[in-house]
Amino acid sequence: MNLRSLRNPPLNIARGKHAEATQDCRMIMPGRRYHLETAADERKNDRLLLKSVIQRNWSRVGSGVLEKADGKTEPCFVKQYIDRTGATHRDHLRYEHDGAQVAASALGEIVIVPALLLKDEQRLLNIFTQVELITVDELLREDEHAFWQYYPLLLERLADVLAQLEASTSLVDTSSLPVKVRDYRSRGLALNFKGFEIRNTGYHLPLTSCNGNSPTILPPVVMFDFVRPYLAPIEEAAAKLLISIGLLNWGKPLSRFIKGPDIDMLDMAHHYIGDWTHREALEAELAMQRGFRFDAIKGANRSESSLKKIGLRSIGHRYLGQLGKWVENHYE
Numbered sequence: 118m119n120l121r122s123l124r125n126p127p128l129n130i131a132r133g134k135h136a137e138a139t140q141d142c143r144m145i146m147p148g149r150r151y152h153l154e155t156a157a158d159e160r161k162n163d164r165l166l167l168k169s170v171i172q173r174n175w176s177r178v179g180s181g182v183l184e185k186a187d188g189k190t191e192p193c194f195v196k197q198y199i200d201r202t203g204a205t206h207r208d209h210l211r212y213e214h215d216g217a218q219v220a221a222s223a224l225g226e227i228v229i230v231p232a233l234l235l236k237d238e239q240r241l242l243n244i245f246t247q248v249e250l251i252t253v254d255e256l257l258r259e260d261e262h263a264f265w266q267y268y269p270l271l272l273e274r275l276a277d278v279l280a281q282l283e284a285s286t287s288l289v290d291t292s293s294l295p296v297k298v299r300d301y302r303s304r305g306l307a308l309n310f311k312g313f314e315i316r317n318t319g320y321h322l323p324l325t326s327c328n329g330n331s332p333t334i335l336p337p338v339v340m341f342d343f344v345r346p347y348l349a350p351i352e353e354a355a356a357k358l359l360i361s362i363g364l365l366n367w368g369k370p371l372s373r374f375i376k377g378p379d380i381d382m383l384d385m386a387h388h389y390i391g392d393w394t395h396r397e398a399l400e401a402e403l404a405m406q407r408g409f410r411f412d413a414i415k416g417a418n419r420s421e422s423s424l425k426k427i428g429l430r431s432i433g434h435r436y437l438g439q440l441g442k443w444v445e446n447h448y449e
C-alpha cells in the first residue's frame with residue numbers, strides 16, 4: 118500500500134460536540150505490537166503488528182498484520198478514530214463499524230466491501246482486510262486515460278449498486294436504522310450511508326492492461342468508508358454519487374480545481390444513473406457540500422495566507438456555481 122497517497126490536505130478541524138479528550142486512548146504507533154481488546158472471547162489473544170500509520174483529517178490509518186491466536190496472520194488496514202487535533206471520535210468508530218457490516222451484507226455480491234475483522238473499543242480501532250486498491254480519484258490524477266477507459270463500465274456497476282440499495286430495504290434487516298425524512302417527492306426509501314460517494318470507491322489492483330483497447334471487463338470495484346447507515350429517499354443516494362462525481366476536480370492539483378467540474382464526466386454519469394435522482398435531491402446535496410466545503414476553505418491550514426484562502430474561495434465559488442448550472446440544465 119502506498120502510504121503517501123493516503124495523506125489528505127490538512128483541514129483546520131473544529132472541535133465538534135462529539136470530540137472527546139484523548140487521555141483515554143493512546144495513538145497507535147508504527148513498529149509496535151498491540152494485544153487487541155475485543156468483545157469476542159475467542160479473539161482475546163489476537164495481536165496487531167502495526168507497520169505504518171498516516172494521520173488524516175479525521176482519523177489515523179495504517180497497515181499492519183493481524184496475528185491471530187491460532188498462529189494465522191493476515192495483512193490488515195487499520196483505522197483509529199483520532200483526528201488531526203488529537204481529539205477522539207468514539208461515534209465514528211461505531212458508525213463505521215455498523216456501516217461496514219450493513220454494506221457487506223447489502224452490497225457484498227456486487228462490489229468488494231473490505232471485511233471488518235475486529236473492533237477494539239479501548240483503542241478506538243476498526244481493523245479491516247487489506248485490499249490492494251487504487252481509488253477512482255487517484256486513477257484520474259495518475260492515469261487519466263485509464264480512468265476514462267473504465268468509467269462507463271464503472272457507471273454501469275454503480276447503477277447496479279443503486280438498484281441494490283433500493284432493494285435492500287426488503288432484503289436486509291434495516292429495522293434498526295434511522296430514517297431521514299426529506300421534503301421532496303420520492304419513488305421510495307433506500308439504504309444509504311454517510312460516506313457513500315465516488316471518492317470512497319476504487320478498483321482492486323492490478324488493473325488489467327487493455328493495450329489501448331477499450332476494456333470489456335471491469336476490474337473488481339471496491340467500496341469502503343461507508344460510515345453511518347440510514348434510510349432515505351433513493352434520490353439522495355444517487356445525488357451523492359452524481360454530485361461527488363461533479364466534485365472530482367475539487368482541490369488538488371490546482372490545475373484541475375480551476376477547470377471546474379468535468380462536464381463530459383457528469384454527462385456520462387447522467388446517462389447511466391441520472392434517472393435515479395431529481396433536481397431537488399441534487400440541489401439539497403449541493404447545498405450540503407457547499408456549507409461543508411466553505412468551512413473547509415475558511416479553516417484550511419492555519420499557515421496558508423489569507424490571500425491564498427481568498428483565491429481558493431473564489432475558485433470554489435465558481436466551481437460550485439458551474440456544478441449548480443449543470444444541474445439546472447439537466448433537470449427540470
Ligand SMILES: Nc1ncnc2c1ncn2[C@@H]1O[C@H](COP(=O)(O)OP(=O)(O)O)[C@@H](O)[C@H]1O
Pocket residue numbers: 118123173174175176178194231245246247248249250252316317341342
Ligand atoms: N481495506 C482497505 N485496504 C487498503 N486500503 C484502504 C482500505 N480502506 C481504505 N483504504 C485506503 O485508505 C484511504 C483512506 O481510507 P478512508 O476509510 O476513506 O478514510 P477517510 O475517512 O479519512 O476518508 C482510502 O482512500 C483508501 O485509499
Ligand SMILES: [Mg+2]
Pocket residue numbers: 316317342
Ligand atoms: Mg474516505
